[in-house]
Amino acid sequence: MAERELKKKTPTHRGDQEVEEEAVPASSEKSEKLKADLDDLLDEIDEVLEDNAEEFVRNYVQKGGE
Amino acid sequence: MAVSKVCGIETEYGIAVSGVKDANPITASSVLINAYINELQGNVGWDYVDETPGNDARGFSQESFPSSEVESHLVNAVLTNGARYYVDHAHPEYSSPECISPREAVIYDRAGEEVLRESMEAVKRAPSFGQEIVIYKNNSDRKGNSYGCHENYLMDRALSFSKIVKYLTPFFVTRQVVVGAGKVGSETAQKSKAEVPFQLSQRADFFEEEVGLETTLKRPIINTRDEPHADASKYRRLHVILGDANMSEVSSYLKVGTTSIVLSMIEDGYMDDLDLSLVNPVAALRQVSCDLTLSEPLRLQSGKTITALGIQRAIFERACEYGEKIGFGAVAPDDDGYAVLQLWGQVLDGLETDRFSLAGTLDWVAKYRLVTAYRDRNKLSWDDPKLAAIDLQYHDIRPNKSLFYRLGVKKLVEDNEVKNAVSQPPPETRAYFRGKCLELYGDYIAAANWDSMIFDLGADPLRRVPMMDPLKGSRKHVGKLLEECATPWQLLDSLGS
DSSP: OHHHHHHHHOOOOOSHHHHHHHHSOOSHHHHHHHHHHHHHHHHHHHHHSOSSHHHHHHHOOOOOOO | OOOOOOEEEEEEOEEEETTOTTOOHHHHHHHHHHHHHHHSSOOOEEOOTTOOTTBBTTSOBOTTOOOHHHHOOSOEEEOTTSOEEEEETTEEEEEOOOBSSHHHHHHHHHHHHHHHHHHHHHHHHSTTSOSOEEEEOOSBOSSSOBOOEEEEEEEETTSOHHHHHHHHHHHHHHTHHHHOOOEESOOSTTSOTTTOSEESOSSGGGEEEEEESOSSSSEEEEEOBOOOSSOTTTEEEEEEOOOOOOSSHHHHHHHHHHHHHHHHHHHTTTTTTOOOOBSOHHHHHHHHHHOTTSOOOEEBTTSOEEOHHHHHHHHHHHHHHHHHHTOSTTTOSSSHHHHHHHHHHHHHHHHHHOGGGGTTTOHHHHHHHHHHHHHHHHTOOTTOHHHHHHHHHHTBOSTTTOHHHHTTOOOOSOHHHHHHHHHSOOTTSTHHHHHHHHHHHGGGEEEEETTEEEEOOSSSOOEEEEOOOTTSSOHHHHHHHHHHOSSHHHHHHHHTO
């Protein structure tokens, strides 16, 4: 509840309020859309994935950083 | 009163040369960055004089501490958006300019991705290298080698460091349930792959200490590097090495935003009676990362137990009170702190009830859902290299290859804001002065640093303009002056430098 009360208190917005409200999908419509997107991606993923997954993973060697 | 949480994100990117197994990463990183800056006007070098990465916030100094910045002098550029773009060890690193809010930090982190993407394209246009360089925004090669995504926050020097450690540690151990980037498998000897099919964080495997100065060995949850790049009598720069590089803008936003809120609360004494000290923070960090149920209890020094989500919820509730009574003026000059709080609450609700409702929002959930769906469909075991390949390719930043971009994850900032941020500095910090000077007088700038600019006006000795306050040098302070000065001589005379 506290965050709702806070929301009422915020007088000005740059337009990102809408973005926040949408950022976590609540509607089943949105979940359906995501699921459909995922199905599409699963259909095409083998074409996008590096040709030889095993070799790709093995050859991806980095030096430590920081 | 908490000081303004000026912040920034530094990202070391993974680098590979397409089709070349043992490519030299230092050469590849240099080629990449040179290709980019050669296409831009001018190339201003970095000034190392004031770099003191060996200074410890606990009050001592290791003079022989190896300065990574000094070790790899190879390519080092300052961009007109105020960022630093250079070869750090064996990686290209983009250090964002100083930002005034979490949302702005996300915009400038995304601008960094654009810089790296443009650099890959620039390598293709400069045919001398002959191979494609591929960049990954992740933190590990899955073989035990890790590279960082560090955050920096401006802090009040008056606050004791022990207080930061006490109140920040439980938050840091548990924030990965919200902002982890996800990883297939484990890279520690203690856990077999079968025990850890997937974990929340890229980085948890690599942390061995609670507090310390190291960044490459025995990494600590709280890093004590005391190199404020500002007036050390007033400020501290909290250097955070724990986090994952995020692809999701929302994850990135919550990473910086919730941390800014917690740091403000610590500075204002608002956490003083919220003791969530863990019995073993390092073990808890790894436990939380590997707990996909999000429900394992963690032992507190008080004798109680609590889940990671419980700790996040307790701190969130304290933040709600703080927002009402004190406000989030230190997090951002506008209402960004309130927007962070609201989103934080929504995400905790989602994690508590149906985490897959966040598959279009948070990195680790998006990746976890993708690999589990692919695994189920193809009936693969968890150690199948295809799942590891999906993990890596989630972080590929090429639009046609990145799996992240194909997942349709929620965006938070506008493309035109990111595009603008590739060349224009944030207006409300000293990055504005740095970036604009480079744009206007690049030919006359001998070197730049976080806290100074060095001008070379020919016959005169080099002239240094100090910038010891991250909040001065903003558009409000110097915008008019920069407009009025037609030459760098006029500018320096006006500044009295």
